[in-house]
Amino acid sequence: xxxxxxxxxxxxxxxxxxxxxxxxxxxxxxxxxxxxxxxxxxxxxxxxxxxxxxxxxxxxxxxxxxxxxxxxxxxxxxxxxxxxxxxxxxxxxxxxxxxxxxxxxxxxxxxxxxxxxxxxxxxxxxxxxxxxxxxxxxxxxxxxxxxxxxxxxxxxxxxxxxxxxxxxxxxxxxxxxxxxxxxxxxxxxxxxxxx
Amino acid sequence: xxxxxxxxxxxxxxxxxxxxxxxxxxxxxxxxxxxxxxxxxxxxxxxxxxxxxxxxxxxxxxxxxxxxxxxxxxxxxxxxxxxxxxxxxxxxxxxxxxxxxxxxxxxxxxxxxxxxxxxxxxxxxxxxxxxxxxxxxxxxxxxxxxxxxxxxxxxxxxxxxxxxxxxxxxxxxxxxxxxxxxxxx
Numbered sequence: 001x002x003x004x005x006x007x008x009x010x011x012x013x014x015x016x017x018x019x020x021x022x023x024x025x026x027x028x029x030x031x032x033x034x035x036x037x038x039x040x041x042x043x044x045x046x047x048x049x050x051x052x053x054x055x056x057x058x059x060x061x062x063x064x065x066x067x068x069x070x071x072x073x074x075x076x077x078x079x080x081x082x083x084x085x086x087x088x089x090x091x092x093x094x095x096x097x098x099x100x101x102x103x104x105x106x107x108x109x110x111x112x113x114x115x116x117x118x119x120x121x122x123x124x125x126x127x128x129x130x131x132x133x134x135x136x137x138x139x140x141x142x143x144x145x146x147x148x149x150x151x152x153x154x155x156x157x158x159x160x161x162x163x164x165x166x167x168x169x170x171x172x173x174x175x176x177x178x179x180x181x182x183x184x185x186x187x188x189x190x191x192x193x194x195x
Numbered sequence: 196x197x198x199x200x201x202x203x204x205x206x207x208x209x210x211x212x213x214x215x216x217x218x219x220x221x222x223x224x225x226x227x228x229x230x231x232x233x234x235x236x237x238x239x240x241x242x243x244x245x246x247x248x249x250x251x252x253x254x255x256x257x258x259x260x261x262x263x264x265x266x267x268x269x270x271x272x273x274x275x276x277x278x279x280x281x282x283x284x285x286x287x288x289x290x291x292x293x294x295x296x297x298x299x300x301x302x303x304x305x306x307x308x309x310x311x312x313x314x315x316x317x318x319x320x321x322x323x324x325x326x327x328x329x330x331x332x333x334x335x336x337x338x339x340x341x342x343x344x345x346x347x348x349x350x351x352x353x354x355x356x357x358x359x360x361x362x363x364x365x366x367x368x369x370x371x372x373x374x375x376x377x378x379x380x
Contacts, residue, residue, distance in 0.1 A: 063323060069339060
């Protein structure tokens with residue numbers, strides 16, 4: 001990241017945690033914020049550290065807008081992507097269902113929504129396997145709730161575009177010492193977009 | 196020019212006020228180089244809009260330099276505090292200042308001075324994507340909710356069924372991991 005320019009070293013650097021709280025809006029208006037801003041304007045070193053936080057945030061925002069996010073996403077994150085104009089292709093699967101899927105030109109991100117009954121379940125584990133049970137991915141301990149819940153699994157369209165046609169099995173279980181299976185789903189991924 | 200880079204904020208402000216031909220221009224450029232990015236950050240933090248933050252930065256610096264030229268800033272050593280004060284006032288009144296912004300833009304500084312270096316252009320997005328993918332799912336979700344969806348720790352906590360404190364700890368750890376990953380190849 002940034003090289004710190006030549007200037008007197010800061011005598012009382014702001015902690016990384018406080019810089020993050022300030023940048024993310026978790027520091028309420030008041031004396032602490034006023035003092036922090038006075039320091040940031042007078043201290044090149046700390047302002048450069050804040051610039052690095054800002055640059056990281058800007059980079060993450062760009063990645064998200066380009067659909068370059070993978071893993072479990074929340075409903076609000078998905079809504080934000082759609083609101084920002086990302087082309088999100090959705091596939092919905094109920095337990096036991098097999099769904100053909102593909103990536104189409106213009107897609108930014110593909111989201112697979114796994115529906116299940118999450119009654120009494122606090123967190124789930126998703127295991128994705130390919131042919132011959134070859135491990136493809138695993139996501140553990142994702143918080144869920146509700147009898148008609150859904151788990152949203154996102155993958156960048158650019159990544160899926162490079163995949164061959166493949167049958168993926170997704171297994172959802174409750175997390176914890178005694179996992180209970182909540183659903184099995186199959187995605188029939190086609191390397192070329194379906195007609 | 197090197198002397199300006201090594202000078203204190205107060206010395207630079209005094210050099211702008213002194214209006215010595217040649218030296219004053221270099222001092223103005225250094226003052227701008229030093230403070231414009233800080234005002235832009237302030238604008239980004241409070242206005243949450245890149246274009247408005249850039250405009251705010253330019254306008255604040257125009258006002259500050261004009262005040263220094265006019266000799267109306269009494270304590271040059273408090274220039275940082277003065278810049279912050281102007282930033283606060285201007286960002287609060289931002290929407291009402293459209294007419295003044297245009298007037299200022301036409302009046303004061305050469306265009307070559309009012310460009311702010313872009314600090315996010317240096318970020319390698321491919322590398323950041325790989326670093327993001329290496330985070331634990333919960334960490335990835337927290338940083339995306341924080342930086343992209345602009346959720347506070349409390350809001351992200353409600354969504355992820357975590358306490359606000361938990362979100363802050365996860366966020367801090369995730370940002371540290373991203374930084375470490377970005378600086379190691």
